[in-house]
Amino acid sequence: MVSDEKSCPVMAKLIYSSCGTAADHEFAPFNLLTRHILPFILIFNISNIIPAMKENYKPQAKIFKALTHPVRLAILNILRSGEECVCHMEAVLGYRQAYISQHLMLLREAGLIQDRRDGWNIFYRVTKPEVFALIDATGEMAGESSRQVSESPPARKKVPGCPCPKCNHGLNCGSPPIPKDR
Numbered sequence: 001m002v003s004d005e006k007s008c009p010v011m012a013k014l015i016y017s018s019c020g021t022a023a024d025h026e027f028a029p030f031n032l033l034t035r036h037i038l039p040f041i042l043i044f045n046i047s048n049i050i051p052a053m054k055e056n057y058k059p060q061a062k063i064f065k066a067l068t069h070p071v072r073l074a075i076l077n078i079l080r081s082g083e084e085c086v087c088h089m090e091a092v093l094g095y096r097q098a099y100i101s102q103h104l105m106l107l108r109e110a111g112l113i114q115d116r117r118d119g120w121n122i123f124y125r126v127t128k129p130e131v132f133a134l135i136d137a138t139g140e141m142a143g144e145s146s147r148q149v150s151e152s153p154p155a156r157k158k159v160p161g162c163p164c165p166k167c168n169h170g171l172n173c174g175s176p177p178i179p180k181d182r
Helices: 009-018 022-066 070-081 086-093 097-109 130-141
Strands: 113-118 121-126
Touching (some): 070 086, 070 097, 070 130, 097 113
């Protein structure tokens, strides 16, 4: 049904200007919808969908963001063999405790590691071992040899100069040595 020019001249002008030929005037309301209104509806709907799609990827993006620094990858590699304390990571990596703690905080916020306090020591462990498969896959993509995550992690090595209790029985990280004669 075509609008009457006398009852609504603006609408008639808009409809007629949106139609290609005089024969199209009987389809004018449909043409108005498809040419002028429908694109705005689609843009509005798409603009509402895109933020929702971004929300779906936030947990994954948080994990990938946590894996973007070589030091954090090295920390996770140290934790492959199990729970380790910060002073052990200091000795293995050669960085200061404050620097390592900043990276540990980002890994913890991403939900990849968890900490446990035992006296002076803070121990960290991986909460999502699936991350090792992801690290191994990216290593293969980068051309490195694959470090497969196995059921039994590699044996922990004692690090010279590491004051942690696992490397030196009877010593506590950050505290003076306990005298043996007491």
